[in-house]
Amino acid sequence: MTDTTAASLRKTPLNAHHHAAGARMVPYAGWDMPLEFSSIAEEHNAVRTRAGVFDVSHMGEIEIAGTNALVAVQRISCNDASRIRVGQAQYSGLLTPAGTFVDDMIVYRMGPNHFMLVVNAANTAKDFAWISEQIKTVGEVAAIDSSSRYALIAVQGPAAVDVLQPLSTVELAEIDRFGFAHGHVAEARVTIARTGYTGEDGFEIFIPPAQADAVWRGLLESGRESGVLPVGLAARDTLRLEAAMCLYGNEIDESTTALEAGLERMLGWNTDFIGREALLAQQAAGLTRTLVGFELSDPGIARQGCPVMRGGQQVGAVTSGTLTPFLKMAIGMAYVPIDLATVGSELDIDVRGRLLKARVVAMPFYRRAR
16 A cells, blocks of 8 residues: 555544554555454454454444435335334345345434434445435435544444443443444443444444544453454454355445345335335346355365356356354355255355365354354
């Protein structure tokens, strides 16, 4: 990364702290972000067995408010936002008329006529432009890119409650999964959501940027005795892959539909969302391909882009793959023809000219104990 490139990267409110801590920094989605603080395996396993703290302030926040806010959200969001009460959140997607992904997102209902959408960092500007265009005709509603108003810190893992509760005025046990509440953490006025991207229990904390450092330091100090670690982007990716969570640009993009990605659960069929007609047509015709999980039988790691083979012919490509630090398995996801999607189906993965044997397995690869 050249000095010119480094100078042009955006920085989260915790950037100086990460540099001082010796994190390995990389450019990501236009931001200077920590890839790892210690090692991928150490950080990954800390989250699975104790807890980890993540700086995810690069994520985008788009707020939609006004008399017709729900009408606007029902148009652009493929899930049914009328089902969420104030204080609840919902996983959803921004879809094209073809039923493919502009982005995936979490929709928070902040008030009866006020929603906040948390979108992927690389897509914030694109998403805001898309949303603004699509709700033009709704009337009595406005969309605002409010990303600069928030820093976002996640604490994830089985010890997340124990780490966060001593710093919080909110009774965390009263926040349900995909619920949120307002209160204070380390004396900062925040919103605490029981959401995350790791497959573990945990929280994401929306914080005024000027107070992010106090919250970050407070969480690490609160978790010091139990071995809580700061976690970078690399372990965040291996954690979400173990949990079989889709990543925009890998499993989902403008060439993949919600049905192909196995995300029918996010579709509010009773609403008139953008892409609904195309998905109904695809559902009626039947899918020709779908997203599957696989495990390698041969030694090696299948990375994104590796061809998926069957009988000497390419039938797909790996969307994500890794050797998981916790499960210690070489796993991945890929789109394959429907007739090869059955659990137990045998595949070959072309890894730099070597054909490695693999088989389709059920997802998620990892499921936390309840």
